[in-house]
Amino acid sequence: MGRQPCCDKLGVKKGPWTAEEDKKLINFILSNGQCCWRAVPKLAGLRRCGKSCRLRWTNYLRPDLKRGLLTQAEEQLVIDLHARLGNRWSKIAARLPGRTDNEIKNHWNTHIKKKLLKMGIDPVTHEPLNKQVSSKDSSSPAEHFSQVNNINIHQVEQNDGVLNSEENSTSSPAENSSGEESLLVDSICSDVSLINSMWLDETPLMDTLWDNTPKVENANNNMGLPIGEDNCAWLLDCQDFGIHDFGFNCFSEVETNVLQAIGMDRKGL
DNA sequence: AACGGTAGCAACCGCTATCCA
């Protein structure tokens, strides 16, 4: 006897999620929080496997997700972390707020891998494919990547400043879009104890940004979601991933109020 | 305009880890 299937295969829908399904899942998670994924499809009225719901939520619907391509600094960080951690995508993702393991894995396989190969770096070992190159160039693969891409880990930090504009008012948000990542690169690369700790299962940074359990009792204030300048960005990005398709009818009145309070009504939603 | 090849990404599958009775 094999392992029991995670869900009843019969009648379980597969394939791309529809806006309607997204709506149901968002609705459910917002009002009930994340718990017992197996029960979610039933309770949310979805004909999906719980696993599929979890994946859809964590990889696509989660509020704190950034959308769009990884910045150069983020790539840099991924490369460096990969050199140290290997294919531990979840560990790597934990160091890139707003990015999922799946996203990073995909980006690695489709973009970074090719870049590294183009540069003569083995994406698996992070060693130069041509040993002669390695003898001439003593810099690390990560540094090599930076050089080829005309970015300097430390320069990026200096030029772009800190991502968090609240802490750095000297540069515009557009200019410092990769500052946080470069700071992460710098701090992580130079912090041996941090790297060591990453081998242990310490709490990832992401956990501080995304509280898994919406605080329903505080719904009047923030519906348990991390609404801030950074964290409400997901709502502004909603139309990028289809929420506009079903409108915000899926949100309760309270949630709608919150959305309006943070500027979501700017497009007449 | 039609077709084929390719790249990118969302989603699935199967395995492992963890929790709990």
Add this chain to the structure above:
DNA sequence: CTGGATAGCGGTTGCTACCGT
């Protein structure tokens, strides 16, 4: 301690949009 249930992870697949011919 054991075994079942569930969550999480990483590899892989398959769909779709894009691009070149």
